[in-house]
Amino acid sequence: MADVARRAGVSMATASRALSDHPHVAAGTRARVLAAAEQLSYVISPEASRLAGGVTGRVAVVVPHISRWFFATLLDGLEQVLREGGLDVLLYHVGDAADRRDFFQRLPARRKVDAVVVLGMPVHDAERDRLELMGVHIVAAGGQVENYPYVSIDDAAAGRQAVDHLIFLGHRRIGMIAAIDPAEPGWPVLPGRTLAYRAALADAGLPAGPELVVTVPWGGLSGADAMARLLSLREPPTAVYAHSDEVALGAMRTLRRAGLRIPEDMSVVGIDDHPMAELADLTTVAQPVLEQGVLAGRMLLELLAGGSGTDGATVPTRLVVRGSTAPPRR
């Protein structure tokens, strides 16, 4: 910066002010400084800048299972907005519970970021307290979290759309493949999607035998296994509601291999509207994933700008009817 100041014929103090857009700098002076910086292709040192009391300009994004479409797409939207807002994205992939503990243990103390965005997972109270204690903002996207700014879908409503669709088609015996996160054993994942199932059946006066619900770790192959289990029932369902499209796609493989036709012999509905759902003609409940990332980014920007921010936003889902659902044969 000394070079820039010298070249512009001003002191370092003035150069600093000009570069960081402070008031009390004459327009002409500012222009000269910026020109000099440009010519020298000067870039400020974030370390020094932060050390001297500024902010880091960095945001930590915590994401589990980054290679999955849902999380990667969320990240896509978020990164876009934050980049436009002049913030850098520091990526933290917490694959399992240990990673997670590790992250919340050290990151806040390290003072590396101004804010944390948690993607697609709930945040425990203790973790939230820890973050707030360190004075960093926190925003969540893609997973229902309370007590602080978040953006997500209404899982119960989404599940309801899926199951109600099956009921409307005339199905009376509907199975559910519930997915749980293998990295968070015992953690109630997407309880809304499960509750929706029970509520919809109850409202329609349909039986909900426990044998109709299969719970498996998240994933396509798990979905395949789960479907096999449902097929092994004495009286299999005529339709299946899967917690996610990946799981549903797995279920479809089992059906295909068993020689059953979709939707004639079995209807299948998922949630998410994964790109593959379109290719597989899977009926699903679409949620705007990219948009959730974008919204979370905007929320954070507002928060960092001093705004109070909204409490949270729930984005709407919608049923997308494709070829995997139809009335039951009988």
Place this chain on the structure above:
Amino acid sequence: MADVARRAGVSMATASRALSDHPHVAAGTRARVLAAAEQLSYVISPEASRLAGGVTGRVAVVVPHISRWFFATLLDGLEQVLREGGLDVLLYHVGDAADRRDFFQRLPARRKVDAVVVLGMPVHDAERDRLELMGVHIVAAGGQVENYPYVSIDDAAAGRQAVDHLIFLGHRRIGMIAAIDPAEPGWPVLPGRTLAYRAALADAGLPAGPELVVTVPWGGLSGADAMARLLSLREPPTAVYAHSDEVALGAMRTLRRAGLRIPEDMSVVGIDDHPMAELADLTTVAQPVLEQGVLAGRMLLELLAGGSGTDGATVPTRLVVRGSTAPPRR
């Protein structure tokens, strides 16, 4: 840190050395310093540390199309290794040509990182010159880039495995669906995969009519369109080689909708071994994606540790035969 030093009864110099694991510190002294730090729950300020030390402890990762499985998985592997190596990942998503130009023009990562990893895309010469301006290490993964340490597959070999498989099964009329990056119009994407096709056909003395090759922007729906075009030929192929699994899956949808059976009426083979390939019973050429990210990470770590690093690594691919390929009917 001054507090810690005082409490431990040493100077700041010694405290610094003890905390950063330097040699030339007596074991007892180190223990005392660490204990003091522990009691005061002291954490080092990364900014100050870096300002004084000269390194940032951060790595920029440049990735296009992050929501696609391939890139996200590459990132997954890379992040894992870098995090273990104590480095933070600064994510730069260059979605389209504009982003890309912007990135290389402004070099937003300048002064912020010790190294740059470019994932899954070739770097033009001009861009490379810009990168070198940053004066940091550069590593590429998942896309062949020369002049740099890189890790990728041999696209020509992979393509060869796919096409040779079809030829071996007895197919004489083989179509190709070539994918190009919509964000990089006119850029020769994956030329190896195209060359492999021509070479394999030539070696087997098979015709390679230009009508058998359809080039579309990357994506499942594009694959579906491409397949439709192949089916509209007076004499359609009996097998199709797609540049990627997503494209192949799209092609399969068209076949399914047309009432054609796979593999009886048409064999389909892809490249990548996308998780969905397994669910769709798609024969493909698998490439170790996560591993490429991991390897690139290790390479970088070695480079940063002062090692000379290897020039590059090519990881092997292997044919995975599933249910989408079989000998032609006639």
Place this chain on the structure above:
DNA sequence: GCAACCGCTGGAAGCGTTTCCGACTACGCA
């Protein structure tokens, strides 16, 4: 027995900014 040496430690000079505080200029007003 003396010098060279070694392992450990402390003092202090940066690292590149931001920002407080004081100074200087040019003006408006009495």
Place this chain on the structure above:
DNA sequence: TGCGTAGTCGGAAACGCTTCCAGCGGTTGC
């Protein structure tokens, strides 16, 4: 004409750490 004031600008002190260099006592080599 003299003085207060607003608008600018420069000097210099942090910010919290790393590391060079020198000093210290004690050990080794000849």
